Amino acid sequence: MTAKSAAPPAKPKPGWRNAAQVDVARSRWAYAIGAVIGLLMAGFALFTAKGTSTLVVPPEDVALVNQQPISRVDFDLQIKALYNVTSSQATREQRQAVLNQMIREELFVQRGKELDVASVDADVRTAMVNAVEQGIGADVLASRPSDDKLMAWYVEHKDAYSNEGTMTVRDLVFPADVAPAAAQALKSGQKVDAVVAQFKGKDSGRVNGEEFYFAAKIHLGDQMFNAARALANGQASAPIPSSDGAHILYMVTNTAPVPKAFEEARAQVLADYQKAAITRLQSGDENFFRKRANVQIAEDLR
């Protein structure tokens, strides 16, 4: 066993609170690592941000024209549309032809922007208006409303989700002088054909078999349709004077419009809900555009 020699005085541990104890080497390392991370982040942001000039064509594109990408998907679609083959099945010449065409289009679009074609070409203006409107609407389609919202919409607009009523009605024409008696006979429950024969009536031929309400309305005219619509099955109307005699309507079956159940109407409810949301959003955007714009109006039109 050797005797323990006296230990040297303990070196104070480095600490950051006291400047005299700061470990310079460690600080430099921390500084260097921070700088590298910062540079990496800056580089990543710089080379991936939109509008960044780059020498590398991104894998999702087939070309960059003045840094404006030509999408690979559009290129593939164009090849399929023109040659009915996929891009890998297309020949080099076919691919080249499509690419050249797409580059030409992009160059002309860019030139069009330089020339401000939109300010003079009505078709371009219309296309731009449509594109902006569609862009606003696309946000609505991309977000599915909850079932609760759809149900609330359905409850609020239930009448819009009714099916079309149908009726099978006979439009009988009688001489005006016997029409009241014929109507009375029909109301008393006599058979229609017997009443027609007895009072020398005839079928007008305007309606034939079961018809939707809208069709019956077109065929009978508003006055007679409204009279028919109020009839229950087996009822006859009062005589309705007309140039060709007196019409009596006899209702065989009348099925009034009935609101569809939510499940049955759901697709239409969704479509209507989205349509209303698109209209609302487009209107809101228009208001915003107007607010931020400096619109000056000629004195005579103020």
Add this chain to the structure above:
Amino acid sequence: MVGVSRRDLGAMGRWFGALDVRMRAVAGLLLVAALGLAVWAVLNGQAEARLLSADPDTLPAQPALMRFAAERGEGVFKSHCAACHGQGAQGHYTLGMPNLADADWLYGEGDISDIETVVLYGIRAQNSRTWKLADMPAFARPRPYPREPLIQPLTPDDIRDVIQFLRVAQGQPANADAAGRGAKIFATRGGCYDCHSHDARGDPAIGAPNLTDPIWLFGDGSTKWIYDSIAYGRAGTCPSWVNRLSPAEILEASVYVYSLSHGRTSPKPSLP
């Protein structure tokens, strides 16, 4: 200018050595994790680049790339598509959302590029390149199809006759006389043949469903639902995701959808 000398490296080593075991373990783990993350990011980036630059229809022959895309696409699908198509992509018959896990394709032939086109530009979406060539007319309305004024309304009996014709087309029992009348309406004044083809097998170029199979886009195939489709029309929609999702996300979601009905990595059968 700050330089890092050999002496500094030595100091760094000593500093690391001075740490207790737990701190050394944590520091080591962090370093390994950072390196792993960097390697993973590089490999992922490379795989994504290969995926994006490939012809989509050749992907089924590249199982590793398919697996990579389908795994990532599942997340995209569940975040953006499942709200309508369901978590299992089984669709929703009251909304006309098709089942994406079966082999029946409404638009196109079910190739990855077909699916990708739908994801990109949607169906009847707010996009000039969307699929919107035709809607199902509403034959119980005065103007069944405003885009085509020649199409005239049908009567309730006409609609019932067409349904009988469809029952025959599906190999189901039906009233022969009514089916005969329905066939005539289908092929003439109804104009149904124009989209659904003369044999009622549909047209994937315009998204007209095959009416001879047991798969129904809207409803359950009952007379009530078919009647409603003919009487009041249909026009389902799918949003356009171009400029909303990245090209990689769109392709990955398309690969995922493709994989649901084709098996994750099975190659596409070659044409005869």
